Amino acid sequence: MTNPDWLEAAAERGARVPEMLGSVFAWYRDLEELSVQALAQRLGCTVETLHWVSLCRKPEGATFSEHVNQIAEHFGIDSFELSKVLRDMEATAALIAEENSPFDHGERDIVLAARDREKKS
Numbered sequence: 001m002t003n004p005d006w007l008e009a010a011a012e013r014g015a016r017v018p019e020m021l022g023s024v025f026a027w028y029r030d031l032e033e034l035s036v037q038a039l040a041q042r043l044g045c046t047v048e049t050l051h052w053v054s055l056c057r058k059p060e061g062a063t064f065s066e067h068v069n070q071i072a073e074h075f076g077i078d079s080f081e082l083s084k085v086l087r088d089m090e091a092t093a094a095l096i097a098e099e100n101s102p103f104d105h106g107e108r109d110i111v112l113a114a115r116d117r118e119k120k121s
Helices: 007-014 021-032 036-043 047-054 061-075 079-096
Strands: none
Touching (some): 007 021, 007 047, 021 036, 036 047, 036 079
16 A cells, blocks of 8 residues: 555644644654654654654543553554653643643643752751
8 A cells, every 4th residue: 555645744744733642742752853764663653654653642531541542443553652651741741731742632631740948947
C-alpha cells in the first residue's frame, strides 16, 4: 500500500490541533529534542505510520487505556511506549500549566513546589 501524497501535510496540520495525537507528538518531540524518525523508532513504527497515528484523536478519560490499545493494535505500534509518551506529556502539562500544551482545557491547575526553610532557633 502506498501512502497518499497529502499524508505528511495532514500530519503537520494535525500537529496544530490540540485534540489530535499529532499535537502531542509535536510537543513531545520539541521537549525531548527528537526527530520524527526518532519518535517513530521509539514507537516501533515507520515515519509514515507515525503520520497516520498523528491523525487520530488523543485518548482521554476513562477509556484512555482502551483507546491506546486500539490505536496501537490498528497501526502495529508499541502500546506501552504510546501510553508512556501520552502520560509523560499529561504530567508535563500539569507541571508547567502551559497554554499551548495539547492538554490545556482552559483550566489552570495551581502547582506548588516545596521549599526548604531554615529552622528558627
